[in-house]
Amino acid sequence: MDYQRLTHKIFQRLLRESQEEREERGRRRLAQAAGTAALVKKTSESVDIVLYDPDALLDLAATAEDDLGPTLLDKVILGVIGANRTFQNCNGAWEINKSAVRNKGDGGILYGLAYAASGAPLTPDRYSVSLSAQKGWLGQDSRGGEPFDDASLPPEERRTPDDPSDDCDLHRNGDKCGTHLDLPSLNRSYEAEGWEEGLLHKLRAAHDDTMRKLGRDSIKTLLAMRGNSDRFFSRYYFTY
Numbered sequence: 456m457d458y459q460r461l462t463h464k465i466f467q468r469l470l471r472e473s474q475e476e477r478e479e480r481g482r483r484r485l486a487q488a489a490g491t492a493a494l495v496k497k498t499s500e501s502v503d504i505v506l507y508d509p510d511a512l513l514d515l516a517a518t519a520e521d522d523l524g525p526t527l528l529d530k531v532i533l534g535v536i537g538a539n540r541t542f543q544n545c546n547g548a549w550e551i552n553k554s555a556v557r558n559k560g561d562g563g564i565l566y567g568l569a570y571a572a573s574g575a576p577l578t579p580d581r582y583s584v585s586l587s588a589q590k591g592w593l594g595q596d597s598r599g600g601e602p603f604d605d606a607s608l609p610p611e612e613r614r615t616p617d618d619p620s621d622d623c624d625l626h627r628n629g630d631k632c633g634t635h636l637d638l639p640s641l642n643r644s645y646e647a648e649g650w651e652e653g654l655l656h657k658l659r660a661a662h663d664d665t666m667r668k669l670g671r672d673s674i675k676t677l678l679a680m681r682g683n684s685d686r687f688f689s690r691y692y693f694t695y
Contacts, residue, residue, distance in 0.1 A: 476597070481650020485657065488564045491533060492665050493658035494680055495572050501539040502549075502572045505680050505687075506556075506565055506658070507532050509665040512680075516672050523679040528687055533557050535684045536565040538573050541581060543606045545623035548578040548644035554588060555691040562591050564654070570647040571655035576600055579641045581624040583631035585692060592640050599646040602639065 492512075494505040511531045515523060534556035538549040551569065556562050570577055579592055603623035604613045615621055626632060626641040635641065666673040 477648040477650065480648065481653065484564055484567055484650065484654055487561070488654060488658060491564070491658060492661035493568055493655070494662055494677065495568070495655070495659060496681065497572055501537065501552075502569065503537045503681075503684065504535065504565065504568050504572060505532055505684050506534040506536075506561070506568070507680065509661055512665060512676065513668060516669055516676060523676065524683050524686070527679060527683045528690065532680065532683065532687045534561050534565045534691075535687050536569050538569050538577060541578070541623065543623045544620045545578055545581075545603060546576055546601050546621050546644035548576040548600075548623075549573045550578050550581050551588075552580055553685075553688050553692070555688045557687075557691055566591070567651040567654045568658065571651035576644040576646045578603075578623075578644045579626075581626075584626070584641060586634060586636065587692075589632075589636045589641065592645075593637055595645050596640070598648060600644040602643040 490508065490510070491506055492509040494507065496503045508531055515526050515531060534554075536554040537552045539552055541548060541550050549569075551566075554562065554565055554569075556565060566577070579588065584592070601621060602614075603625060604615050604618075604621045605625050606622040607624070610616045613622070623642070626635060626638055628635060628638070632641075666677070669676055
């Protein structure tokens with residue numbers, strides 16, 4: 456028996472099945488995100504995203520309310536996520552600094568948007584991660600990415616002493632998280648799967664269309680949504 460050929464065929468099959476799973480996941484996220492839009496603010500150092508219901512926003516604008524805040528929080532904003540560059544190299548990853556959703560299960564949409572908008576691998580917040588977010592990261596083990604090396608150690612004690620690209624702050628027992636479900640899942644980077652770009656393009660197009668419909672009210676509405684994103688996070692951060 457040609458074991459080398461057999462091994463090659465097995466690897467080809469596994470790769471094909473993995474690709475099919477990623478494509479199916481992308482189709483599910485696109486379907487799940489139907490009827491939503493994304494407000495994206497991107498700089499060279501950070502990205503902030505607000506996922507919202509454009510129909511609810513247009514209905515709100517039509518009421519001509521002066522204080523949009525309460526209705527934005529209760530009916531319009533569906534989720535928020537933010538990411539920024541890390542202090543260390545961390546495999547080139549950006550860390551998630553906030554994430555919250557109104558409806559449990561929509562976290563996958565937000566994280567997909569963050570992958571695409573940042574244009575980088577992602578990693579959990581290097582300071583503190585809620586238990587709900589930790590559960591979400593545990594479900595990302597099928598993504599590519601690499602573990603981090605401990606940036607606090609002397610170079611000669613690091614896992615890859617001659618490669619600083621993976622040096623990063625590590626989560627440890629007893630840090631600000633309090634409880635860790637799985638330290639290895641927090642101390643690594645995660646890569647995009649490819650479908651995230653299509654999701655971002657679709658939801659940004661929906662946002663642009665919504666702003667055109669709002670016309671002269673678009674600036675006031677944009678400012679209100681950005682101003683309420685942190686309030687939304689404070690209210691819903693425990694939901695994933």
